Amino acid sequence: MKFFYWLINWLQRLMFFDSPQIPWRWGNWEVESLFDNPHTHSLAIFLDTLEPQLLAQWYATVAPASAEARKAAIALDKLRQQKSEVAAKLADLEAQCPNKDDEKYSSKFNHDNNWEWLLTIGLSLMLFFGIAQTLHIDDVANLNSKKLPLFSLALVGAICLTAGAKLMVIRWVKATRSDEPTRSFYDDERYANPVAWWRRIFSGDSAVWLSLAVILLEIAFAGPGLIRLLPINLRKQLLIEVSAFIGAGIAALINVGLAWGTALEEIRSNKEYLTPRSEQQESTRRQAEVTKVAFNELTQEVKEQEQFVQHLTQLAQQEHDRWEATVKRIYASIRGKYC
Structure with missing residues (x-):
């Protein structure tokens, strides 16, 4: 016990x-x-x-x-x-999804284009002379109330024609050149330099032919108007007439050159910056969506x-x-x- x-x-x-x-x-x-x-x-x-x-x-x-x-x-x-x-x-x-860099780049790009369009409006002066001749506006300095509507119509028409021609060339160049490969000397010497423009003429490049047509038509339309504004004693001098046509051609060439530069710059920017950036953002968005689904599933688990x-x-x-x-x-x- x-x-x-x-x-x-x-x-x-x-x-x-x-x-x-x-x-x-x-x-x-x-x-x-x-x-x-x-x-x-x-x-x-x-x-x-x-x-x-x-x-x-x-x-x-x-x-x-x-x-x-x-x-x-x-x-x-x-x-x-x-x-x-x-x-x-x-x-x-989600922090990487907003395209703030693209917005800054786009705003800067649009700001630069605004100055170019103002220059395009200034270049429409040559076409204005051609339209003024067609509407029989001989003396711009002494306008009366009867010819003021015609003057306004000529001014608006010249601006619209010049801006429309530039926009047409931009759209056409972007449509025909966007698919061309990026040329680099370090990739292949054969593709280091672009194709010469005269070869494009004989090959039937539509953008080049369209640009030449715009330049020739503007010269033919604006040249006689410029000559008509000259004094009578200067109108019959060949050198003065040629200078008037050359002046109209320079304005048309500058406008078309600006259009080509704008189009090619947009194509290059799209290939080198916007397209890779958009692809990266799209990939980030897809990853964010997949991760969000996984997060919701984990929350439920x-x-x-x-x-x-x-x-x-x-x-x-x-x-x-x-x-x-x-x-x-x-x-x-x-x-x-x-x-």
Whole structure:
């Protein structure tokens, strides 16, 4: 009797005055056996000696439930970490989507074009003289109320014809030259220089022929108007007449040259800057969309995993509470029996 009394008191001191037993409740032990864990060694001896079925119940139900809950909690932590990484990646991709550089470049490009269009309006003066001759506006300095509408019509018509011709050449050049490969001496010496313009004439290049037609028509239309504005004694001099036609040709050539320069610059900018930039932005947008879908899926998985962990934790706690209550009841009965 004294031996059992001493054994029960010794087990009581080990079981209830040892370090806290919370770690082994939730599967945080480093060893598999209750005998190897200092927190559960005395309890394992007690159960193995007097209640081996409770020791078997621990390994069969309580420990697996706690380990399963702990395993699910670890998986939840990994999902949360993965969600944080995906959220950071999504924020970085969304920050790259706005095309602020393209807006700055486009505004600068449009600003430069505005000055060119103002110059085009100034070059319409030559066509104005041709239209004025057609409308019999001989003396621009002495306009009366009857000829003022005709003067306004001639001015607006000249501006529209000049601007329209330039816009037509720009559109035509962009339509016919956008598909040409980028020429570089470092790629291939044969493609280092563009094709000569006179070869394009004989090859039937529509943009070159259209430009030549615009220049010749403007010269033919504006030249007689310029000559008509000259004094009578100068109109019959060949050199003066040729100079008038040359002046009209220079204005037409400058306008067409501006159109070609604008078109070729837009083509080059589109190939070297806008197209790669737009492709990069489109790729970034696609990545952002895919990442956003993955983020939403992870959010849903985290929510479901949280519910799953909560469920497993409750089950593990219930298993442990039932087992612990049984152990305490048996321990109390044995203590009361022998004490």
